[in-house]
Amino acid sequence: MLLLFETAAGFALFKVLKEKKLEEAEDLASDFATLEAAQKVVKLKAFSKFENTTEALAAATALVDSKLSKGLKKFLKKHVDEDEKLALLDKKLGSIVQEKLGLNVLWSNQVLELSRGIRSQLTGLISGLAGADLRPMSLGLSHSLSRYKLKFSPDKVDTMIVQAIGLLDDLDKELNTYAMRVREWYGWHFPEMTKIVTDNIQYAKCVVFMGTREKSAGLDFSAILEEEVEGALKAAAQVSMGTDISESDLDNIKDLAHQVIALSEYRGQLFEYLKNRMAAVAPNLTILVGELVGARLIAHAGSLVNLAKQPASTVQILGAEKALFRALKTKHETPKYGLIYHASLIGQSQPKYKGKISRVLAAKCALAIRVDALGDTSDATVGIEARQKVEARLRQLEGKLLGTEAGNSKGKEQPAKYDKARQGATPALATAPKAYNADADAPAEKKEKKDKKKKAEEPAEEAEEEAPKAKKAKKDKKEKAEKAEAAPEENGKADKKEKKKKKKGGDE
Template sequence: MLVLFETAAGYALFKVLKEGKLKEPDELWKEFETPEAAQKTVKLLDFQKFENMSEAVSSVSTLIEGKLSKDLKKFLQKSFDGVELVREQLAVMDVKIGSIINKKFGINVVSDKTVMELFRGIKQQLDTLITGIKSEDINQMALGLSHSLSRHKLKFSPDKVDNMIIQAIGLLDDLDKELNTYAMRVKEWYGWHFPEMSKIVVDNLAYSKVIKTMGFRSNAQTTDLSEILPEDIEKELKEAAEISMGSEIAKEDIDNIIIGCEQVINLTEYRSDLYEYLKNRMLAIAPNLTTIVGELVGARLIAHSGSLLNLAKHPASTVQILGAEKALFRALKTKNNTPKYGLIYHASLVGQAAPKNKGKVARLVATKSSLATRFDALSEEKDVQAELGHTTRKQIEKRIRFLEGRNGDAGAKTEKDKGKKQKKGDLKLIPAIPSYNPSSDVAGPSKSTEYGIAGSSKSAEVSTAGTKRKVAEESEVESSEEESSEEASEKDDSTSSDEESDDDKSKDKKNKKKKDKTKKAKKQKLEAEQEPSKVTKTKEVKDKKDKKKDKKEKKKEKVSESTETITPKAEESKASKKRKKTEEVEGEVVSKSEKKAKKAKKSKEPSEEKIEQTESKKEKIVKKKLDKGKKREKEEDLTETEKVEKTEKSKAKKKDKKDKKDKKDKKKTAK
């Protein structure tokens, strides 16, 4: 059995001398306890050393990827020249490499528990088995190879260190916060001395520079501020300094304010330098991302995701929402609409878009920026000019123009949009144009028989209305034609010369005759159409008249019969009515006289009746009071035992009443 062993120094091929001991893998470690015992079990056949570090890194990296390097193939071909491959076996650590060697050379490959124990033993006694190499040298080689391999694996380059960007953007945000606090404090502090200045000079840097150069507001007229401010603002500031309402301050106060202004100036200068550094770093690390999104937004995306590689791993949907995680999870909890954008909202392309199209543009920018980050992070070729970024930015701008209808082709709409608009238009109700129905003009006999007289009358009315309308329209047309012909003839007469021929006159006469004939034919047709409607009308009128006559005759007969029977009774009723009236008149006269007499009596004796009523009321009140006093005396005379008996009796009566009611209710329910 042969053993392929990889070291940091090179490749080694060993031969197992005691193959019988491989059957017991648990006791194999005893054979490698001493270097002498190891030399007896394993023998070195061939060794190939790595010439330099780059060769070692390339060969080891190919082995890690599960491939055979060129150096290893050459080494195996040399060592297998004098060996019968059919009989021999090769012990390999990695199964993938073993399968490739088996396909390439046709040798049986082994990789199991015994092979693992064998490799441990060889590694333990490697100094004695491979002559000419010290253990210290092998350790140093292994350390150097591990470092170089890690760099190669991570594709290390100083230009692609995104940690610097993360730190720079963090510091830039902190500087902005500090600058705002310093500037606000300086404005508030100096505002006690010169409050009008904060409205005139808005910029924080210019404000602090003016304070540093001017000091007290009284020095405004003498100091030259042309380097800091434009002429208009300088003039306004000097005028305001003369009429200022601020309070006077000491020199110590102004000195401390100036120190605060110096801090603001220094911080702004440092911020501008840091921004330039970040801009250059972003162009070096992610040039395509910076062209699409911008330096600040790109740096914030990298800082939020952790690194450029992590950002490249994110899909476009997460890149779109990066920075709005709280809003996303809140929306998912409350089952509301999820946010459309996060940090990408601050990109210039998204800011250009209208509020309606911002969601679409944010999605588009996220997709293109994710592609750009993958290209920047994973491509081996450096795209310094950022060609991909520029092309994608142009595409996005074109799309924004198309959405907002700014470009020249926006007026010419696509076929899809036209189809959509037509579909939407189809849904709207178009009012139908009223058309003439000739069937309504004819009142046929079949309809009148089906629907009876009423149906025939309705159809006749419709037909007459239609014919009238038709006649009116035709008459208007004819009149218009006649007017036009008359106007034409008048014009011809006026323009024609005195030497008109007889032939022209004869032609005019013929034309008039033709017109008269056509008019007569039309009138005859209309009369023929109107005839059936007229017949039906006459019939209906006759029927109505006959019915009215019959009703009147019946009423007359009833009235005559009633007069004959009721004449004697009517005379008696009239006499009785006259008597009743006379009696009623007499009764009214008597009642009036009686009422007058009663009123006179009441007016004479009203005081006597009132006196009697008051006396009777007083007697009743006195009786009630006496009764109450007697009852109280009786109650006081009663002993305590008698009181208890009374209460018990009242309780017993109440119980009896309740029992009687319950019995009655039970009887009712039983029934």
């Protein structure tokens, strides 16, 4: 019977000399107490050494996953006959070897005890393998294997993001301090320039390029300023109320201006680096809230994994802890947002909708962070779909979109169901909105007062309605009386006319 034993240096195949010893597993420890006793139980038949660390890592990962590697397959085919029994430590690997190679495989607790004994005398049983060689091999392979199991990648290190965003915030503070110092210092010589050139970096470049204000008339500022600003600067330089400064003063001001320009250039490079890191580490979060807000969330939580452990409600108010605890202590309203307030999606929403959008965005961010921290994929499909849903919700709140269109972001666009109420020039809502019922929210006492008031008002309203009816009836009676009085007179006139006609007829 043969026994396969895996080491950090390679595969070893031992021939078991005393197979009956496997049945007596309790006595195996005494048989491997010394190298001479161990050589009587097992004997090395073949040894396949790994050529490099890559091959050793591939073989070790295959064994951990219970897979048959190419190197092990060749080794077994070469040294194991079909008639011989092969003892293995892994039951799953044994079943694969039995299926693919057709060998008679054995695995049991006795095999484990035998391999434990071989491990204690390994350097003596394998000739040419010293302990000094095996120790660094085992250490290197264990590190490589642990990195593989943890799926460690240098591109996924979020520590760089924490340091970069911290440095970026510090640079912004220093830049503002230095730029204000340049303005104050050079303002003694040319105070009007402060209002004309508002940008700090352009101001520093103008100071370096111009020097004293008298030289501005013959210089071309087109590379730094616009034409209108340049004209205003030159006009102000001719009538400036500033004091004159010496060359040594101007040199020191220029040195500080050089520092401002250099810091601004480095800040631009650092921001590009931060964008690349965020795109590699947290692509879904970056699409939802942007690079700066996403990096600040990660830095505030300590790491991406710590941020992934937080619920959506915590992500929403992350950065507003003082306001939260102050509100809880004073029993006031808790804050609606923290660092997430600076995201573009919340910035473009109306003030009355910022709280709702921040809650929706925080829920989507919580999912995106977990995908970035614990997912295997590096694409940003989850973030893109989540952003579309948040934008749809924002449009729905602002009345630009119907509610049914808010969730159709996945896959192809689907036509909306036919609804008669929606047809026409201006689509209407499928169901008419319910009007606000103020009586439903009023207390019982107020309702009773309202009912009494209504009952008192009803007779007055009825009297008001009956008044015009009575007036109309009186008018109709008057008209009928007048007609009745006029009727006899008209009848008398008609009789006289008839009598006259009869008399004329008789005379003729």
